[in-house]
Amino acid sequence: MATLVQVENLRKEFGNVRALDGVSFRVDAGAWIAIMGPSGSGKTTLINILGGLDTPTTGQAIVDGTDVGRLDEAGLTRFRAEKIGFIFQQFHLVPYLTALENVMLAQYFHSTTDENEARQSLERVGLGDRIEHLPSQLSGGEQQRVAVARALINHPKLILADEPTGNLDEANEEIVLSLLRELHAEGHTILMVTHAATIGRLADRRIEFAHGHLVQAAAASLKPELA
C-alpha cells in the first residue's frame, strides 16, 4: 500500500509547552487509525497539524506528498479544501445554514456547488428528510451525520475525526461508527482521535500518545519510527 501520511520527528511547542516531541510514523492509504491517549497528550495537536490547521515547530508532516509545514497561508487553505475532511467532536456546523447548505459550504470553498450531490451525501448518512433543517432543529447525532456528509463531499484524501462520538449517546454513537466503518470499507483513510478503548479497537491500528510522545504503535499500515 502507498504511504499517505508520513510524520518525521514532528515537534510542536506552545511557548514553553511541548505538545509534540519528536513524533514519527507513517500511515498507508486506506487505513483506519485510532489515535489514543490522555488529555493533553498531543492527539488534537497532531490532527490539527496533519489537517493544516496548525504548523509544526520542527519536523515534517507529509500528507499525500505535501509537506504541510512548508505551505504558506494560501497553500494551507487549498490543502484543507482539497485533501482533508474534518469531523469535530462539537460538530461545528454553521448555525444559520441548513443541513444542505452546511454541506454545500464545503463544496463552495473547494470549487463549485452541486446541490444534488450534497443531497445525496446527506441521504447517504440517513438525513434525506432533514436537509432543510437548521442545526438547532437537529439532534446531536444528526448534526454529527451532517458533519460526516460535509467531510466526505469533496472526496478528501484523509478524514480527520477528533472524538467524533464524544458528544453522542450510545445509539447515535453506533450510527456514526457504522458510517466510519463504511467509509473505511470504501477505502477512505481515517485518522480518529478517541479516548474510548472500545472505539479504538474498531480501527485497523492504534497509536497511543503520552506527553507528546508516541508510546505505542502497531500495524502493517502504521509504521512507527519512535524518536
Next chain:
Amino acid sequence: MFWRLVFQLLRGSRGRLAVAIIAIVSGAAVISALLNLDLGVQNKLTQEFRSLGANIVISPVSGAPAQISGAEVPSLMPEKDVVGVLQQLPSAQLAAAAPYLYIVARAQNIPVVVAGTWLDQSQKLDATWKVEGNWIASRDDNSRCLVGRNVARRLHLAVGNALELHYLDRSAHYSVAGIVDAGGTDDNQIFANLRAVQALANLPEQIGLAQVSVAGTAQVVADYAARLAAALPQYQVRPIRQVAEAEGALLGRIRLLIVSMVLLILILTALCVLGTMAALAMERRKDVGLMKSLGGSISRIVGIFLAEVGVLGAAGGLLGTILGAALSYWMGLRVFDTAIAPRWEVFPATIALMIVVTLTGALPLRMLGNVKPAEILRGE
C-alpha cells in the same frame, strides 16, 4: 451559493443588524431629504426672491426732470423702445415685465402719486401684495384702479367707490377695484392702467421706467440685464443687486449647512455601523474559524461578509432614500409652501453613499483575517 450565504447571514443576524439598518435608513432618509432640498431649494428660493418684485429696472439716464405742459415730470423714455426690446429677447427667463409712468395727480384736492402700469402684470411683479377686492386682470381696463391702503384710508375709499383724479386741466374717473396692502410705499399710491394715466398726463407712449422680473439665479439675472443694457445703451439698466446678492449669499449658506449636515450624518452612520460590525465580528469568529478549516480563504470569507454589509447599505439606502423623498416633500410644503419633487439623481447618490459608509463601518471585519482556526475550534 455566494448570495445564498449572504442572505442566510443577513437572516441569521437580523437581530444584531437591526441597529445598523435603523442607522442606515435614518441616515439615508435625512441625507436624501437634504440633497433633495439642496437641489430643489434653488428653484424655490428663486421663486421666493422673484415674489419680492422686479430684479431689473430700466430707467432714463439720470438727469433733470422734464417740464411738460407746465408740470414737472421725471425724465421719460418712449414706451416702444423698451417694450420692443423686451419682446425681442428670449421669453423663457422673463417672468414678468411692466412699464411705469408716475405722475402726481389730485384726488379730493389732495395730491396723490398715480402709477400707470400694466396691471395684468402686477400679480406677478408684486406677488406679495394683499388685495382686498379684486385685482385688475386686463391692461385695457381703463375704468378701474387699485388704491394703496394709506390713500384709501385718507380719502375714505372702499372697494366699489368712485374716484376722480385731476391732473392739470384733465380728469379721469375710476371705480376702486381693490385696496392694496403692500406693506411699503406702494400703500401711498394709486395704480391704474398705463394707457389711462398716459392719457391723463397727456404723455402718450411715454414711460418713466420699466421693471423686469427674470427667473433664475443671480448670474442669470445679471446676464439678462447685460443683454438688456446692450440693447438699450441709451438707458440705464440696473439689476437690483441687493436681492441677487442676498439670494446668492443665502444659497451659499444653505448649501454649506446641508453639506456639513450630510458629512456629520455620514460619520455618525459609519460609527453606528462600526459598533455593530465590531460586535458582529466577535460573534463570527467561530464561523470564520470553521470556514477556514473547510478550506475557505480569508478573502472569500470576508467577501461574503462585505457583500452582506453592501446589501445592508443598499437596502437601507434605498428605503431611506424613499423616506427622505417623502420627508423633503413635507419639508418643502412646510418651509417653502410648495412641494419639492424628489430628484432622480438623489437615489443613486444616496444609495452609493450608504454603501460606502457601511463598507467603511465594516472595517472591524478585517480582524477576522487573524482568526486561527485551530484556536477557535479548540474553543479558545
